[in-house]
Amino acid sequence: MTVRPYRPGDWDAIARIHDTARLDELRCSVGVEAFLTLAETHEEEGLFDGELWVAEVAEVADGAGPEPVVAGFAAFAEAELTWLYVDPARQRQGIGRTLLRHVLEADDSARIECTVLAGNDNARALYESAGFVVVETKTGKLAGNERFAATGHVMEWHRP
16 A cells, blocks of 8 residues: 555545545434535535645456555645545555554644544544544534534644
């Protein structure tokens, strides 16, 4: 697996990953009625405001040699992990952990923050395993679709 900077040709892959993974995320928290596609939310939600990386894995198809396939992505801006999504078909293979580790190593901030929707226990467990702790739980409008209320856990990681 490799992590590299986003390239414009990655758009279709990250949009597909976001849209399928976001439905799972909302299913266990706010509800799928709040779903909006990446195409509908990326500008307002600042996907490209900071650094954006993709994780690639090698995949063999049709008897050919291994080809790199985008399996997840992470975005980081101003000491905040703003996006981290993994293709649901590839979850639990270390891709999210690798992306998270990359973010933590790529920036020298003393403190990094992220927010996890209440009910997204897998994401919360991933962040906690990396040393993030919940510092606040708050309810308000769902980022990206303000018509819905959501509860989120603000988590922080401090550089050792």
